[in-house]
Amino acid sequence: MATIIFLCNPEADYYTEKEIIPNKNLPEKIKLKFAEDKDYYRTFWSCGNSKFIKVGDRAYFKTSGNIGNYPSGFIAAGHVIAAPKDDQLKRLDRKYSDLSEAYLDVYDNGCFSVYIQIDSIVDFNVPLEQKDLKKMSEFKGVNFNFGGSGCRFDEKAAAVLDSVWEEHSLVQQRHKRGRRLVDIFFDQGEYLRNNKEYQAAIEEYYSALKIVPNYTKAINKIKNCESILSRRDKITPPDTPVPPPPKKPSLSTHELTSAREELDKSNFFTFKSDADACEKITVSIARRQGQQKFRQSLLEAYSRKCAITNFDAEAALEAAHIIPYIETENNEPSNGLLLRADLHTLFDLNLITIDPETLKVYIHPTLQKTEYRTLEGKKLQVPQDEIYHPNKQFLKQRFEQCIW
Numbered sequence: 001m002a003t004i005i006f007l008c009n010p011e012a013d014y015y016t017e018k019e020i021i022p023n024k025n026l027p028e029k030i031k032l033k034f035a036e037d038k039d040y041y042r043t044f045w046s047c048g049n050s051k052f053i054k055v056g057d058r059a060y061f062k063t064s065g066n067i068g069n070y071p072s073g074f075i076a077a078g079h080v081i082a083a084p085k086d087d088q089l090k091r092l093d094r095k096y097s098d099l100s101e102a103y104l105d106v107y108d109n110g111c112f113s114v115y116i117q118i119d120s121i122v123d124f125n126v127p128l129e130q131k132d133l134k135k136m137s138e139f140k141g142v143n144f145n146f147g148g149s150g151c152r153f154d155e156k157a158a159a160v161l162d163s164v165w166e167e168h169s170l171v172q173q174r175h176k177r178g179r180r181l182v183d184i185f186f187d188q189g190e191y192l193r194n195n196k197e198y199q200a201a202i203e204e205y206y207s208a209l210k211i212v213p214n215y216t217k218a219i220n221k222i223k224n225c226e227s228i229l230s231r232r233d234k235i236t237p238p239d240t241p242v243p244p245p246p247k248k249p250s251l252s253t254h255e256l257t258s259a260r261e262e263l264d265k266s267n268f269f270t271f272k273s274d275a276d277a278c279e280k281i282t283v284s285i286a287r288r289q290g291q292q293k294f295r296q297s298l299l300e301a302y303s304r305k306c307a308i309t310n311f312d313a314e315a316a317l318e319a320a321h322i323i324p325y326i327e328t329e330n331n332e333p334s335n336g337l338l339l340r341a342d343l344h345t346l347f348d349l350n351l352i353t354i355d356p357e358t359l360k361v362y363i364h365p366t367l368q369k370t371e372y373r374t375l376e377g378k379k380l381q382v383p384q385d386e387i388y389h390p391n392k393q394f395l396k397q398r399f400e401q402c403i404w
Contacts, residue, residue: 001054001056001057001058002052002053002054002057002058002152002153002155002158003057003058003059003060003152003153003155003158003161004047004050004053004057004058004059004060004080004150004151004152004153005060005061005062005146005149005150005151005152005153006045006046006047006059006060006061006062006116006149006150007061007062007063007064007146007148007149008023008026008061008062008063008064008075008076009023009063009064010022010023010024010063010070010124011023011024014026016029024070024124026121027075027076027121027122027123027124027178029041030076030118030121030179031121031178031179034121034179034181034184035179035184038181038184038185038188039181040078040117040118040119040181041078041117041118041121042081042115042116042117042118043115043116043118044083044104044105044113044114044115044116045061045113045114045116045149046107046111046112046113046149046150047111047112047113047114047149047150048111048112048148048149048150048151049110049111049112049148049150050112050149050150050151051098051099051112052152053080053100053102053103053114053150054080054100054102055080055081055082055100055101055102056079056080056081057079057080057102058077058079058080058158058162059077059078059079059080059116059118060074060076060077060153060161060165061074061075061076061077061118062074062075062127062130062146063075063124063127064146064149069125070124070125070127071125071126071127071129071131072127072129072130072131073127073128073129073130073131073132073133074127074128074130074161074165075121075122075123075124075127075128076118076120076121076122077118077119077120077162077165077169078116078117078118078119078120079116079117079119080102080114080115080116081102081115081116081117082100082101082102082115083101083102083103083104083114083115084104084115087104087105088101088103088104089103089104089105089106089112090103093106099112102114102115112150114150119180119181119182119211120165120169120178120179120180120181120182120211121169121178121179122168122169122172122177122178123172123177123178125177126172126175126177126178128164128165128168128169130144133161133164136160136164138157138160139157139160142154142156142157166212170183181211182208182211182212182215183208185204185205185207185208185211185218186204186205186208186215186217186218186221188204189201189202189203189204189205189208189218189221190221192204193221193224193225193386196386198225198226198228198229198232199225199229201221201225202222202225202226205218205219205221205222205225206218206222209222224386228385228386228387231387232387291319291331293331294319294331294333294336295318295319297333297336297388298319298333298336298337298338298388299314299317299319299338301333301338301383301385301388302338302381302383302388303383304317304338305317305338305381306338306339306340306343307337307338307339307380307381307382308339308340308343308352308361308375308378308380308381309340309343309375309378310381311340316340316341317338317339317340317341318338318339318340318341318344319336319337319338320336320337320338320339320344320347320348321335321336322335322336322337322390322391322394322395322397322398323335323394323397323398333383333387333388334387334388334389334390334391334394335390335391335394336390337380337390343375346363346367346372350364350398350401350402351363351364351366351367352364352367352372352375353398353399353401353402354380354390354395354398354399355395355399356392356393356395356396356399357392358379359379359380359382360377360378360379360380361375361376361377361378361379361380362376362377362402363375363376364402364404365404
């Protein structure tokens with residue numbers, strides 16, 4: 001497809017449905033459209049008497065006329081698109097049947113207009129300046145003197161113009177002097193991905209690729225989301241629904257004391273021999289460390305480090321269920337945390353909890369004067385692979401149990 005240059009005089013009038021504004025105010029209008037509607041800005045534009053413009057051609061807007069204090073250069077980019085069917089010139093007048101679907105009007109002076117969708121814009125005072133392009137070796141011999149709107153740009157230099165424009169518009173966007181729709185689509189994809197709406201995120205990333213087909217970040221994010229969806233489809237969700245949060249902590253100090261008394265009565269802590277002691281200790285440790293498969297998956301997910309402290313002595317790391325297994329029969333990694341043994345105990349006693357939104361750790365008032373006070377406000381370390389991230393709803397249920 002060709003690259004077409006459309007001229008834009010900042011002082012000329014631009015007609016909208018509601019008002020007439022000077023072209024120099026158009027960038028703000030386009031930026032607002034991007035932000036509010038997350039969509040292209042579509043408009044018709046004069047192309048002089050050019051009859052060769054096709055749907056899909058690359059479109060650049062260049063300042064023209066008596067531009068005063070405005071530098072000469074490119075201020076917007078997009079693509080030529082088909083006009084609404086009822087407005088297409090070739091359908092309205094047979095003598096224009098050879099024109100593409102992009103043409104939608106002809107003026108008394110014989111000039112045509114075509115339909116364009118704009119995907120990136122910078123302010124008039126910060127264009128991609130023509131004088132800077134002329135200094136680049138890639139544009140040596142390229143003609144920048146366009147006799148009118150609707151002229152072809154040198155096809156040998158078109159790809160370089162795209163590359164330089166992408167860089168320039170990105171810089172101006174960072175300074176709030178421009179906006180790129182590709183980044184709006186990408187950011188929306190990031191928002192959806194972070195909320196685990198992976199399919200919707202993929203659609204947004206693909207919208208970004210329609211503008212910049214080789215946008216590496218979007219391509220990588222699509223692969224990441226597709227990988228997560230593929231693995232998630234292989235995981236069978238638990239048949240038992242997650243119960244509502246209990247009105248009191250799942251374990252209390254009183255219940256723990258009662259359990260100890262029962263063990264005392266059964267002589268659990270009385271060992272008949274060294275072998276008996278070894279067996280009971282081993283069983284006790286194994287129970288706390290968690291089921292082998294569940295623990296192994298958490299060890300791998302958390303890189304064999306405690307999710308709160310980064311403690312990395314594997315023998316002291318335990319697989320903690322967020323919602324007890326007995327209530328859900330859910331042994332998926334998203335229902336687990338890899339915790340140091342003492343923190344596992346405190347977590348089960350609801351003496352430490354995790355905010356589901358911020359992932360910050362909070363401790364019970366009784367721990368505030370202990371060495372555990374250093375954990376207050378510490379952020380939970382989550383696995384790199386999103387499929388192993390702790391389930392936010394499960395964390396919320398546990399968080400709501402901590403009524404202190």
